[in-house]
Amino acid sequence: MAKEIKKVSDIVIRRLPKYHRYLSDLLDRNVDRISSQELSGLTGFTASQIRQDLNNFGGFGQQGYGYNVQALHTEIAKILGIDKTYRAVVVGAGRLGSVISTYSGFKASGFEILAMFDKNPEKVGKVIDGLKVYSLDDMADFIKKNKVEVGIITVPKDGSQKIADDFVAAGIKGIWNFAPVDLVVPEDVVLESVRLNDSLLTLSYYLTEKK
Amino acid sequence: MAKEIKKVSDIVIRRLPKYHRYLSDLLDRNVDRISSQELSGLTGFTASQIRQDLNNFGGFGQQGYGYNVQALHTEIAKILGIDKTYRAVVVGAGRLGSVISTYSGFKASGFEILAMFDKNPEKVGKVIDGLKVYSLDDMADFIKKNKVEVGIITVPKDGSQKIADDFVAAGIKGIWNFAPVDLVVPEDVVLESVRLNDSLLTLSYYLTEKK
Numbered sequence: 038m039a040k041e042i043k044k045v046s047d048i049v050i051r052r053l054p055k056y057h058r059y060l061s062d063l064l065d066r067n068v069d070r071i072s073s074q075e076l077s078g079l080t081g082f083t084a085s086q087i088r089q090d091l092n093n094f095g096g097f098g099q100q101g102y103g104y105n106v107q108a109l110h111t112e113i114a115k116i117l118g119i120d121k122t123y124r125a126v127v128v129g130a131g132r133l134g135s136v137i138s139t140y141s142g143f144k145a146s147g148f149e150i151l152a153m154f155d156k157n158p159e160k161v162g163k164v165i166d167g168l169k170v171y172s173l174d175d176m177a178d179f180i181k182k183n184k185v186e187v188g189i190i191t192v193p194k195d196g197s198q199k200i201a202d203d204f205v206a207a208g209i210k211g212i213w214n215f216a217p218v219d220l221v222v223p224e225d226v227v228l229e230s231v232r233l234n235d236s237l238l239t240l241s242y243y244l245t246e247k248k
Numbered sequence: 249m250a251k252e253i254k255k256v257s258d259i260v261i262r263r264l265p266k267y268h269r270y271l272s273d274l275l276d277r278n279v280d281r282i283s284s285q286e287l288s289g290l291t292g293f294t295a296s297q298i299r300q301d302l303n304n305f306g307g308f309g310q311q312g313y314g315y316n317v318q319a320l321h322t323e324i325a326k327i328l329g330i331d332k333t334y335r336a337v338v339v340g341a342g343r344l345g346s347v348i349s350t351y352s353g354f355k356a357s358g359f360e361i362l363a364m365f366d367k368n369p370e371k372v373g374k375v376i377d378g379l380k381v382y383s384l385d386d387m388a389d390f391i392k393k394n395k396v397e398v399g400i401i402t403v404p405k406d407g408s409q410k411i412a413d414d415f416v417a418a419g420i421k422g423i424w425n426f427a428p429v430d431l432v433v434p435e436d437v438v439l440e441s442v443r444l445n446d447s448l449l450t451l452s453y454y455l456t457e458k459k
Contacts, residue, residue: 050453054446058428081430117449118456132350136343142428142445146452186455211455213448217269217353219292227458229451233442234353235265237424238328240440241357242261244397244422245329247438 045093052090053117055080060110072103122147123211124184128200129191130155130163130170133215137191139166151183156196173200180207189213190220201228256304263301264328266291271321283314333358334422335395339411340402341366341374341381344426348402350377362394367407384411391418400424401431412439 059079063071073084080087091097091104097112098104114120125143127134130153138150153170155161161172171179179185188204190197190212197216204212204226211227214220217235222228270290274282284295291298302308302320305327309315325331336354338345341364349361364381366372372383382390390396399415401408401423408427415423415437422438425431428446433439 051446051450053453054443054449055430057449058445116453116456118452119449121452121456121459123452123455132343132347136347139343140444142448146445146448148448148452187451210458211451213451219266225458227451227454229447229454231442231444231447232265233351234269234357235262236440236442237353237357237359238265238268238330239262240398240422240424240438241329241332241334241359242264242327243438243440244334245327245332247421247436248332 049090049093052082053113056087056090057110057113057117057119060106060113063106064110068106070103070105073098076104117146119145119147122149123187125150125187125189125213126176126180126185127153127168127189127191128155128173128176129153130157130160130165131191134189134191135166137189137215138168148187150189151185152179154179173203177203177207180204180209186210187213189215191215194218260301260304263293264324267298267301268321268324268328268330271317271324274317275321279317281314281316284309287315328357330356330358333360334398336361336398336400336424337387337391337396338364338379338400338402339366339384339387340364341368341371341376342402345400345402346377348400348426349379359398361400362396363390365390384414388414388418391415391420397421398424400426402426405429 059076073087076087077084088098094112094116097109125148127138127150134153138153143150150168153165153168154173154176155170156173160170163170186209188209190200192200194216197214197218198220201212201220201222205222209226211229212220212222214228214230215233217232220228270287284298287298288295299309305323308320308323336359338349338361345364349364354361361379364376364379365384365387366381367384371381374381397420399420401411403411405427408425408429409431412423412431412433416433420437423431423433425439425441426444428443431439
């Protein structure tokens with residue numbers, strides 16, 4: 038299928054994982070095809086928004102038939118890069134690092150975690166959840182030698198920018214950041230942050246507003 | 249300070265934790281006052297957007313002076329409800345539940361975790377990170393007896409809607425959800441979800457796009 042992929046807005050991109058999630062559920066339920074109206078009922082997006090979103094990537098629907106669930110699922114997975122494998126390392130061999138390292142979504146999304154790094158000498162050399170913990174001093178060499186593309190930061194605020202800088206210097210192409218900091222990275226490095234605390238404060242806001 | 253709080257859009261609300269974060273940093277660095285231009289340099293929001301955002305809550309700046317960092321920090325904390333305490337329970341005594349239960353941001357944000365719940369009989373009765381693990385069967389009673397307002401879901405996809413339903417039936421006012429599901433809750437219950445997998449797929453998309 039030859040199609041032109043236009044530059045798509047970040048808002049649309051961030052809806053794709055949700056489409057992917059619902060399409061996976063539909064496949065699990067052996068649903069063959071689905072209309073934009075039905076997808077709207079599931080996702081909460083309007084049918085017209087759904088058609089527009091999917092049009093951005095060439096459009097996979099047929100008038101009067103709807104979308105072939107399997108084909109749409111495969112296409113969105115391809116767009117999301119799930120069929121590609123990215124080699125990753127985790128910095129921070131603490132609890133959060135351990136959750137992330139054993140996170141089942143990784144393999145399903147094409148990420149392979151090779152090692153953990155920590156500055157604490159007591160953790161270095163240990164094997165946690167099947168992953169060896171190395172010293173931060175050895176990180177740059179490891180990344181270069183193993184062609185690691187993704188770095189995951191699970192350390193607290195302090196020190197996180199230094200780790201991002203080290204990642205970038207060693208050739209990392211994307212960072213998944215859990216530190217509550219807006220990291221600064223060059224434009225050609227992808228930065229994706231999970232903001233637990235911002236999410237918690239948003240919950241707090243709405244709870245307080247409703248009181 | 250008497251001020252009218254207008255109904256504010258979710259997009260603005262979700263910027264407040266970021267303001268709060270930067271203002272905390274400024275306080276740590278003993279900065280007394282800051283202009284919207286300087287805040288713009290820090291946050292990446294435009295100065296005019298910042299003035300508009302803060303205007304929503306009554307506006308705390310003074311022409312030619314800027315914002316008093318301490319006063320603005322205090323006001324935003326109050327708007328976010330950080331000065332209020334919410335009693336919470338965690339469902340799922342696994343790794344993620346353990347990370348969440350020991351998460352330092354909780355106390356700082358005014359959340360107090362009282363207990364964990366799990367369906368696994370081998371975990372029930374144990375004390376994990378200082379929190380007792382109870383059976384899911386006892387959850388409704390516990391919530392009512394202890395006036396718990398917030399429920400945190402750290403279990404996998406399957407079963408998460410049932411837990412949300414049980415939370416709501418027991419009187420929970422807000423849910424912090426980590427399961428990769430769009431939970432359905434009544435309108436008067438606040439639902440805030442952290443979507444680890446959606447974030448990971450977004451990272452995958454941008455990595456793939458740049459290739």
